[in-house]
Structures are given as C-alpha cells and as structure tokens.
Amino acid sequence: MTDREYRKLYEKSARNAQNRLFGEYFSYVYAIVFNKLRSCASKEDIEECVSDVFADIFEHFDSETSYCGDIKGFIGTVAARRAVSFFRSISAASGRTVPMEGSGADCIADSTDLEKSTERAELRSTLLKLIDELGHPDTAIIMLKYYYGLSSSEIADIVSMESPAVRVRCTRALRRLKNKLAELDIDLKEAES
Secondary structure, three states: OEHHHHHHHHHHOHHHHHHHHHHHHHHHHHHHHHHHHOOOOOHHHHHHHHHHHHHHHHHHHHOOOOOOOEOHHHHHHHHHHHHHHHHHHHHHHHOOOOOOOOOOOOOOOOHHHHHHHHHHHHHHHHHHHHHHHOOOOHHHHHHHHHHOOOOHHHHHHHHOOOHHHHHHHHHHHHHHHHHHHHHOOOOHHHHHO
16 A cells, blocks of 8 residues: 555545555554564553554554655554564563564574574575565465464454464465475475474
8 A cells, every 4th residue: 555545545534544554554563563572572562562553653644744655664664663662661661671582682603503504594584585475364374373373363363364264374375385495495394403
C-alpha cells in the first residue's frame, strides 16, 4: 500500500483505511516487535507495544504530513523504534540490564569455528531468502511457527485464518521449501551436524 492509496481510502472512510492498513501490516509489525522484545517482555507487553505502533502510525497519517511511496519502510521504522523504547522502559522499571537481541555481545565467534560459523550464516541467509520467496501468508506462518515458536492457534489469530488452515498451509509451505532446498542441493540435516 502506498501513501496515496491510504489517503484516498482515508478520504472515503478513516475506519476502513485504518482497518486495511492494520490488516496488511499487522504480521510485519508483530514480527519486528516480537523480535526486539521476546527476551524480556510478556505476550501482553508485546501486544501492547504493537498497539502503540499502530496508534503512532495512525496519528502520523491522520495529520497533513505527506509521504510519497510505499509506507512499509516507514511502518518498519516506527515499529523498531517503539519496540526499542518499550525495551528501555522495561529495563529501567526492572532496574536491571537485559541484553537486546543482536546487540553484539553474543556474536563473537571463536576463531577455530570461524569457517563453520560462516557456513551457518550463509545457510541461514539462503534459508531466509527461500522462506521469503514462499509469499504471504506462508512466509509469515513459517517464521511465526519456527522462528518465534508460536502455536497454530496463535498464528491463526495473527494471519486471520483458522488453526486447521494454518497447519495445512504450514505443511505445504514446508514441502515447497524442502523442494527449493533440494534444487540447491542443500540438506538441512547434514548442515546441522
């Protein structure tokens, strides 16, 4: 969705514009917030932060401020900044420091395992690219299930589907992913050892 599409829809009905924006970007925002807060926040905190992100986005687009182009980058930035702010408030309230994902403290590799680490990073990058190629909602389902560890019913709520449909889509997506990996001559079981 572009800014112009949103504003045109907003002129007709603010509620419909906000519902469409929320429906289109909820999974994206949830994934960003969850990734930043999973080590220190409860599910309720994460959901509250997602709500705050959409409140910020709606407030921005309800103003006269104009932005030309795809709004996904803007939404991603708002989500990341709000999540970091929420993280800081949780850390300050608890009086302790919690390492944030990707902070670098856990990224120092042992020099003897450098080659293996590089291979794993390359494999991870390839795998994420192939998952992204599955398209929506399969990409979201795979990421939410295997990366974030959510159940089928939790995923169903996020992607607006029924739990059985999520399980079927997940099975089919995994089969497609396995075929894509086979085409590249990659066996994940061998890569793990």
